[in-house]
Amino acid sequence: MEALPRASVVDVLEDRLREEILAGRHPAGSLLPPERQLAQGYGVTRTTLKHAFGRLVQAGLLETRHGIGTRVRDYERLGGADLLPMLVRHDARWLGEIFDVRCGVGALIAGTAASRASDTARTTLRALVECVRTADGPDAVQLADAEVHRALARATGNRVYVLLTNTLFNAYLPLRRHLAGPFQDAEEAYTRLAPVVAAVEAGDPAAAREAAEAYLRTTEHIMRAGLKGAAR
Secondary structure, three states: OOOOOOOOHHHHHHHHHHHHHHOOOOOOOOEOOOHHHHHHHHOOOHHHHHHHHHHHHHHOOEEEEOOOEEEEOOHHHHOOHHHHHHHHHHOOHHHHHHHHHHHHHHHHHHHHHHHHOOHHHHHHHHHHHHHHHHOOOHHHHHHHHHHHHHHHHHHOOOHHHHHHHHHHHHHHHHHHHHOOHHHOOHHHHHHHHHHHHHHHHOOOHHHHHHHHHHHHHHHHHHHHHHHHHHHO
16 A cells, blocks of 8 residues: 655645635735745745745746735636636536536537548547446546547647647546546446447538537536535
8 A cells, every 4th residue: 555645834835825816815916925924924934935836826826026026816817728627626616617618619529520530530439439338437437438538639630629628627537536427337428428429430520519519418417416416
């Protein structure tokens, strides 16, 4: 067995600052108090504070300018989709908005894949959807399902679709144990997803969009029910 990693002081401080920023305690555009004051308030060294600041700058929540100080960025105006995993962990309501985008973008990707997929991409999709059917256990089924959607994005030939798909999965896969409802039975999961792949293989964009939307709405309904159950 492998021991679980222990959170460092920097980890704890980073989490605290991030939650305070996202909760609005430090509003967008405001300057944080001087480092010495913050370090004393949190009971940490200025070196620890600088490390935590560095992580939050990299995450897109802070910006530091020499001679001015550390300012809270307006992430809703300036941030990118890479912030979604962090935002979902802070507030699960972001997940509902992700579901909306997942459906719209997923249907668009499927339709585009149907019109552009190469023979190699179609062969890959056929093999990956069979992996859903043969996966062992809900977690393996869910991950196999995700690989089909990544392959659909790649089949469009548009790398932006690939990055968007990755971002959406990065946002909700960390919560996948609460979203595993559609993947309890491998055969059922396959049956829901196979029509999307079949329509792409047939080169029928309209049928692919329709099948993808049906799949995404059905799985969303099951996932939302699972989230409500977990919240009780």
